[in-house]
Amino acid sequence: MSDLILQTIVNAVYAASYMSLIAVGLVLIFGVMGVINFAHGELYMAGAYVVVALYAESGMPFLVAVVLGLVFVGLLGLLMEISLFRPLRDNPLGGLIASIGFLLILQTTAVLGFGVRMAHIPPPTQEKIELLNGVVLTHQRLLVIIASVALLSLLYLFLHRTKYGWAMRACAQDREAAALQGISLSQVSRLAMFIGAGLAGVAGALTAPLVSPTPYMGHSVIVTAFIIIIVGGIGQLEGAIVAAILYAFVHTFVTTFFDGVIADITGLLLMLMVLVIKPTGLFGAKDRV
Template sequence: MTAELFLQTVVNATYAASYMALIAVGFVLIFGVMGVINFAHGELYMAGAYTVVALYADMGFPFFLAVVVGLIFVGCLGLVMEVGLFRPLRDNPLGGLIASIGFLLILQTVAMMGFGVRMENVPPSTQDKIVFLDGAVLTYQRLYVILAAVGLLSALWIFLRKSKFGWSLRACAQDREAAVLQGISINQTARIAMFIGAGLAGVAGALTAPLVSPTPFMGHSVIVTAFIIIIVGGIGSLEGAVLVAILYGFVHTFVTTMYDGTLANIVGLLLMLAVLIVKPTGLFGAKERA
């Protein structure tokens, strides 16, 4: 591998790790606070991408306005899921899981009815590029994803550790019954967790829309990747999700570059199995949750 190819692969891996971290952290936050596995999380990512398709590509809205609308819209979809699906089934985790699969199919059907099954071509918001000394290229479109991941995840970390609502989320994730005894509203914390978790998936989809050619089925691979990341990182560990997203992004990108994508997917699954054999709770499963 030449120095130029190595640096380009590092750039590509950093981008991949950034949007994976946004999706995985949102997934972990929802599970940690609400105790539900949201199978529709990949379709929330898809909904963010199609928001940009509708507003930016089709209607000509400014790109970043479309991204902000995508974040808010998908966050509100999360609130609808929390109130309409997960809250009535709070004491029935299996029922919540099945309900999320049903919502997944609804979102896919709505996307197919509204946009068809073809891949959408979303033009980049800018053609500018950063060229490094060794010839590697970082487009501004990918840079936006990296900066958004760093900014949003840093803001979430501060929110969880410095704000009253953040403390409530962490308390519910650690012991829901004890949190209730302390006067914390489960409904309120569930709404906050669902809005933030869904919003992170939505903004990831919105920012990557010009890079991935959105389709109604784009959430399938995303949810599989998110499962691998949270299982390896430790179910409920936000820190584990971020670190494993970086690890997985680099491993997957380097294997894809040197060999092919199919082998990269197999390596990802083998990595998950190896970690589960050595440490069944995941790399950070024993640490503090959320």
């Protein structure tokens, strides 16, 4: 029994790591641009399919495919910003609707290019670490955990140590004030969209060998990401990470000891509860005067 609990903890840590990447990306986009990106799950899917195309089908090294996945999906984000979100800057509902349109386009592109069936990806490594008797952490999952921690640390340093990071945080606090300070909103938005999308893409690329991608995999991802950002407080980067860990543990444990559907329901009810009781999120700002 204790082995099962330990194994579940290991699984939850893995889930928390890539969910954090996705949720932080979504929060970054929302914080800076004020738009909910419904296509975020499809950006994750796009990252996974970059690995399908470059690694599984063309034989490129896995890690190279992952990096290219980050860059490619980041560029997709840039495309979204330039073609959709910038023209719709004063229309947040319009931005959301446009992102739904983009979602359909990405999904159909994947269907046309790769078919609707699950893509099979040969695992880059079969090795695993046996932590205790029976408690296993595969190298592939370990890689996801390490990469997530590394990327989030890099992001933290970027946001807190560089001029661009500072500008981005200023925009997330108050866009108008930031603009008055001479920060270029367009530049910061492009950057936020590149990073936010890139994080979703790299999460998809890293986990691709573990999940068997389908063109419709984005749906459950966006639901999860919404739960996390609502629980963590919309616009709160640290909150998103804490909420991702919380959600991953709750979901993994309920899945292991009850059932996947019950776990999904639990997650959604958790989010509804937060929405009702404290809509600013568990880690969100307190009510202002």
